[in-house]
Every structure is written in C-alpha cells, then in structure tokens.
Amino acid sequence: MTEMDYFKDPIYITRPLLPDLEKVTEKMKQIWDSKWLTNNGPLHDLLESRLRSYLKVEDIVLFVNGTLALTLGIKAMKLTGEVITTPFTFPATLLSLDWNGLSPVFCDIENDTFNMDANKIECLITDKTSAILAVHVFGNPCCVNTIKNIAEKYHLKVIYDGAHSFGSEINGIPAGRYGDITMFSFHATKLFNTVEGGALAISDRSLAEKLRALKNFGFDIREDVVSSGTNAKLNEIQAAVGLEVLNIVDIERHKRRFLHSIYVRELSEIKGIRIVTSSDDDGQSFQYFTIEIDKDKYGISRDELYLEMKNRNVHARRYFYPLCSSFSWYREIESARPENLPVANMAVNNVLCLPYYGDLGEETAVRICRIIKQIGVQGRRHL
Numbered sequence: 001m002t003e004m005d006y007f008k009d010p011i012y013i014t015r016p017l018l019p020d021l022e023k024v025t026e027k028m029k030q031i032w033d034s035k036w037l038t039n040n041g042p043l044h045d046l047l048e049s050r051l052r053s054y055l056k057v058e059d060i061v062l063f064v065n066g067t068l069a070l071t072l073g074i075k076a077m078k079l080t081g082e083v084i085t086t087p088f089t090f091p092a093t094l095l096s097l098d099w100n101g102l103s104p105v106f107c108d109i110e111n112d113t114f115n116m117d118a119n120k121i122e123c124l125i126t127d128k129t130s131a132i133l134a135v136h137v138f139g140n141p142c143c144v145n146t147i148k149n150i151a152e153k154y155h156l157k158v159i160y161d162g163a164h165s166f167g168s169e170i171n172g173i174p175a176g177r178y179g180d181i182t183m184f185s186f187h188a189t190k191l192f193n194t195v196e197g198g199a200l201a202i203s204d205r206s207l208a209e210k211l212r213a214l215k216n217f218g219f220d221i222r223e224d225v226v227s228s229g230t231n232a233k234l235n236e237i238q239a240a241v242g243l244e245v246l247n248i249v250d251i252e253r254h255k256r257r258f259l260h261s262i263y264v265r266e267l268s269e270i271k272g273i274r275i276v277t278s279s280d281d282d283g284q285s286f287q288y289f290t291i292e293i294d295k296d297k298y299g300i301s302r303d304e305l306y307l308e309m310k311n312r313n314v315h316a317r318r319y320f321y322p323l324c325s326s327f328s329w330y331r332e333i334e335s336a337r338p339e340n341l342p343v344a345n346m347a348v349n350n351v352l353c354l355p356y357y358g359d360l361g362e363e364t365a366v367r368i369c370r371i372i373k374q375i376g377v378q379g380r381r382h383l
C-alpha cells in the first residue's frame, strides 16, 4: 500500500487575488494627494466605467458589498409579497429579501448544476409572487430563457445573484445582461475583488439613477433626499485595489482554466466523483472547482472525505452547507420543508469545493487529486 500523502503547510480553498503592492501604493499616493477618499471619487468613477466595458453591460452601479447591492437593487424595484428563490445559496441572497420585507418561497434545484429548477417555478407562483431571484451557482448558468418566459407570462421581475459569474457569458451574451438586475460580489474570496465590494448590472438607466441615490442616503443630484436611502458607497481605497486587480484578473482566469483541466484530467477516472463546474470557456467564471461525491461508488461520504482531506491539511469547503432552508431563521416556512426540496437536501450532503486559485500550481493540484483517490480506495476497502 502506498504511503498516504499529506501537506506540511495548509492548502486553503482560495487565496485573494492580490496585485503588486507597489502599484496599489502608487494609487494610494494619488488618493492621499487629492484627499478624496469616498463619495464618487475619480477612482470610483473610473472603476465603474472600466467594469461597464469589461462586463459588457448597459449600466453598472458600485456598492460597498454585494449584499447591500442586492438589497438596494430589490428595494429600487419596489417588489411586494413573495419572491421565488433557491435554498442552495449563500444566506446573503435570502437576507436581501428579508431586509425588504419580502417572503422567500423556496424552489428545488436541478441535480446537475444545482441551480434553481426552472421547471418547478410555475407551480410556486401565487397572486402574491412579484419576482424570481435565482443564483448562477458555481458560475454554471441558470436556465435563463425558461426563467425569462415564465417571468413574462406572469409579469414577474427577474433578479440574478451573479456573485459567482464575474465575466462569464451565457449563450454568448454577458451574464449581467440577463434579468432586470444582476448582482456581482467583489468580496476578497471572489475571482475579482475590491477587498469588500459589489455591483449591480442594470439595463434600465432610470433604475440605475435611483440606485445611485439609494446608496448615498437618498440624495439626488440637487442634494434633495428623494428616497429612503442608506450608506452603501464603494470608497476610493476599494476602487484603487479593484482597478489594479482588474488588470490581472484575466491572467488569473487563465491560470484557473489550466488548473481546471488538471483537476478534470486527474479526477475523471475516480469512481463516484462527478465534476460539477463546467469547463465551457465562455460560460465559466472559474470562481470554483466543485465535485459531487456518490458515496456508494466512491466508498465514503462527502463529510468523511472532507475530514480526511482536512487531516492531510487540504481545506476544501462544503459550499453551500447547510441549506438556507435549514437555518433556524427560515425552516418554519412551508416551502422550506425538506419534502418540498428533495434534490437540494440530497445535493447539500454531496458537494465539495476544492482548493482553487491561480497560484495553487499543477503539482499541488495533482497531489490533491492523488489524495482524493487514495482516500476513496481506502474507503472502498473498508466497505
């Protein structure tokens, strides 16, 4: 039997994409000289226009983080009653509904992409439904056309949480062009980061103007308070980091695409492991590399694999675990009951995100795969 491999230093799920410190320092000097730290400064405006062209969207509004972007986007749309959404997401998706006094209605997910199952939306629509809030989970695109058709038929708004979809396309069209709004997160752990930060891609210019007021205490250009805004501005320091990260994000994506191919090559032979994140070059943001474990074929469960890997200093993540519908804040809701969400309740126990960032390197990726293979072989031996 071969010796079990293990890493001396921890291998993390991700590492933030950090630009050259000198380049950031240069930008900091600019900020110090101008003494303009926040409130739509020059770097904020430059980042906004650079992201508008990078993401190829009509308009974009920047925010202090993705959660407030989504919360204010939903507020600006003046939704009421119920919003159909997914339990398989980060709690921020759901909390943005709470802060607008809206009730989530959980829709089950598909068993291949783990995105909201568009075929199960219609039977959840009531006369209280005002919108569909879907997530492009792990960067795999939702069934955008089916969702669009349903929304048109029932006069619903469509909101996408595109936190995992930075720079990706769906059917050759930029992800941010689907739905009424798409949220992007620029949190440190995301492919593109501004330390903390977020944005909304919006096709309706008047909605974008409303959002520029909402993130700045409700002030319009004449400094009249025209809505119940808040403070959700992205500041100049965040913008400076973002501008430098944007210069290197394509290189990072390129490195991750290469790692994706290594993982696919090394893992596809292993029994009971399915690769969830597609390698469709345009469609993928390369934000995560995700696998699904079939316990019967692989030998041990996802949780056992997760712990075994941790023992070898490889820190994978159980995204998204637990399901949002299982959190105490949501589990009393009728649609949150496990029997209403059979696929989501199964998927949540089988999915694992592997360490994934440009600097991980081929050799480490290959060793991680070998460890996964060994753990499986050992597991099957004990069956």
Ligand SMILES: *Cc1c(COP(=O)(O)O)cnc(C)c1O
Pocket: 065, 066, 067, 068, 089, 090, 092, 093, 135, 161, 163, 164, 184, 185, 186, 187, 196, 197, 198
């Ligand atoms: C990261 C993330 C968010 C939250 O974004 P923040 O910028 O951290 O507020 C929301 N939804 C999903 C799916 C995410 O992964």
